[in-house]
Amino acid sequence: MMKPMNLHTDYGLITVTNEPTHSFNSTDNRRCYASEIPLTDSIGSNHGVSLNGELIVVVGAGGGATDVHAHSALVIEDTMLLAVGNHIACISIVHPYRLLWSLQVDVATCFGIYWQSQRGALIAHGELAISRFSTDGRLIWQAWGADIFTEGFDLLHDHIRAVDFDQSVYRFDYDTGELLT
Template identity: 60%
Template sequence: MHDHSAIVLGNELYLAVGDHVACLSFSLPRRLVWSTQVDMATCFGIHWENGRGALISHGELGISRLSLEGNLMWQASGTDVFSEGFRLLPAHIEAVDFNRTVYRLDYATGEVRDS
């Protein structure tokens, strides 16, 4: 467990588990609401950007945006594993791969942006 293993939003817990993000309901009856595969290898963490209402998965091989209903809105990959850094910044998502290549991803589309 670490700071980005789980997020609580309202009555739901969003949890990074293996290569999935899962949503669990705190409301009775407590239940698994959905589970979505977000990476081919593993999900390092789940992040919430409140201003955009963006649920972002930081995976080993990909960065994904999910709707609160568990639908993949977009997925982005790089040339190597995203192991050297990950941040949600005001203008974009920043992910750094093993080769130290910096990717700046658009929140709405997942497309790589120029600096």
């Protein structure tokens, strides 16, 4: 069983839990969330969110299955960004809790979401693409490699470093997403 992710915020403790057996619009779920948000018709992953123990929302999305880990979510001001399936969902953590926007950031799976505060850069580490997007859900750029990005990912001072399955190292420019030589 995967460990939940805890985020300490000004609004209290947010806990993100993997909910692989959750069925939307069912009364037979193990936990009953106040709100359900399916981002796609076909669901491969579900993540539940609680705030101070209150089960506020469960979000599901298609793409490859994802588990909850250290880069599944982050909080910026009064919003939580959640990587689930191949999407990023932005949820208000101020009542009423609601989906503000969602963005598909990879055709397969989003491995994690990252914030580079000095540059104000939100970065999604996808299986096939590295994406930068804005806090209002607008895709700024998306960059692809020759193979899947499974062997390393870092936000460095002057570039984003990703390593693909064949050990090829990519260095992407924060502003443009262009490959640096």
